[in-house]
Amino acid sequence: MGVRGGVEEELAQAAGVPFRAIESGQVRDMAPWVAAGNLLKAGRGVRQAGRLMAEFRPDVVFVTGGFVAGPVVLAAWRAHVPVFIYLPDMEPGLAIRRMSRLARSVGVTLPEVARWFPGKAVVTGYPVRQEILALAGQRRQARQQLGLAGELPTLLVFGGSRGARSINQALAAALPALLPHCQVVHISGTLDWPAVEARAQSLPDPLRPRYHAYAYLHREMALALAAADLVVARAGASTLGEFPALGLPSILAPYPHSGQHQEINADALARRGAAIKLPDDQLATQLAPTVLRLLAAPEALAAMSRSAQALAQPGAAAAIVQELRRLAQQG
Secondary structure, eight states: OBOTTSHHHHHHHHHTOOOOBOOOOOOTTSOHHHHHHHHHHHHHHHHHHHHHHHHHOOSOEEEOOSTTHHHHHHHHHHTTOOEEEEEOSSSOOHHHHHHGGGOSEEEESSGGGGGGSTTTEEEOOOOOOHHHHTTTTOHHHHHHHHTOOSSSOEEEEEOOTTOOHHHHHHHHHHHHHHTTTOEEEEEOOSTTHHHHHHHHHHSOTTTGGGEEEESOOSTTHHHHHHHOSEEEEOOOGGGGTHHHHTTOOEEEOOOTTBTBHHHHHHHHHHHTTSEEEOOGGGHHHHHHHHHHHHHTOHHHHHHHHHHHHTTOOTTHHHHHHHHHHHHHHHO
16 A cells, blocks of 8 residues: 555556555645645545455555555554554654554664664564675676676765765766776766766766766666675665675765654664765765775775675565564464
């Protein structure tokens, strides 16, 4: 279940999973009239989810958060169906904290997150796609499949599916300093792609072959991660699972308008020596020197890689399945 046109609908359809749309809307940080309208939508969503509970008769409900999950959790609770919530981030938002009161258990990525859900927390780790796990230790093969030079240090830069303008702009300015020392795989997002494409064409001929820019990567994203020696990215929840799975050192620039969860995610990796946290407003001046300092210190980069790898939990998906089965058997 999810909202019509949301990413969940696209993913469900791609996986061949039946999808049912329900109404819901964000209430927090919205204008009063928008919040009131969204509350009405959520009320309709509870009724829609309730009808699906009666029709589908689930043994357990698996929820990953967001405002759309509220009506589903309430409908499941009313129908006496056990609810399992998975929280990928290091700190729950308001919606997860409220929904957890109606859940039987809550899966968390790392042990320190368990304090938010006393008596309900299950440390599962972050589930990582099998195609990423299968590429662990396959750097040379991944570079070959992407058409990259096998021996050059490789920097991967991305900012999410829509991109990150501050990262894109900082990288554009840094390319003349970076490309003599490494090859760069840059996933810009679609919004900035025209400027990124023009920048690629303006590079000097000797440097141009070292810059590999894409508007978006889907299936090849796993290869890009596996090919990299170092990654520059935001600090969304996937960094807590995918980077450790591949032992990827990172420079993380948390999105400054996402509340605090990206800051806390970045702090969790930086505190363990797996990442360097770089504030968004320092990207323009500090990105190039930070990357060059790490590439010039292979021992430090290797230590960051080991620290990241120590956080890997390849059995996370199986742990979530085990908890779902346990709850389903309890009824």
